[in-house]
Amino acid sequence: MKLISALILLCTATAALADPFPTGNALAGQKLFVKYDCNQCHNKIMKGDGNKIFTRIDRKRNTPEGLIEQIGMCGGNVDVHFTPQETQYLAAYLNRFYKFK
Numbered sequence: 340m341k342l343i344s345a346l347i348l349l350c351t352a353t354a355a356l357a358d359p360f361p362t363g364n365a366l367a368g369q370k371l372f373v374k375y376d377c378n379q380c381h382n383k384i385m386k387g388d389g390n391k392i393f394t395r396i397d398r399k400r401n402t403p404e405g406l407i408e409q410i411g412m413c414g415g416n417v418d419v420h421f422t423p424q425e426t427q428y429l430a431a432y433l434n435r436f437y438k439f440k
């Protein structure tokens with residue numbers, strides 16, 4: 340029994356450590372995403388559902404760092420300079436698509 344509890348503890352600790360956006364918050368990120376209408380261009384690029392830009396086979400960003408960098412670049416597209424915290428929020432939201440561990 341003790342061993343099982345220890346194992347469960349170990350697993351949750353590892354999962355917490357592995358979170359690529361530890362200070363992120365997907366819900367706050369989604370609000371920003373909607374507020375700045377982030378998919379306005381992506382919808383056009385993907386000819387429909389802009390979210391598909393995050394899961395297409397030849398997507399550009401394949402690391403958490405790359406995603407952070409792209410959020411900074413695309414923030415410029417909507418004339419916003421996201422704070423590091425806002426960037427974490429957006430990354431946590433977008434990680435629903437990217438699924439970085």
Ligand code: HEC
Binds near residue numbers: 399
């Ligand atoms: C002015 C148009 C425009 C706006 C607005 C815009 N984007 Fe983008 N976004 C692009 C383009 C262009 C690409 C790159 C497409 C390519 O290279 O194939 C892109 C790509 C991305 C990618 C990378 C997709 C991949 O291939 O992995 C992310 C992440 C992203 N945008 C996030 C955002 C976020 C967050 C916002 C809102 C703050 C936003 N974008 C607003 C034009 C825009």
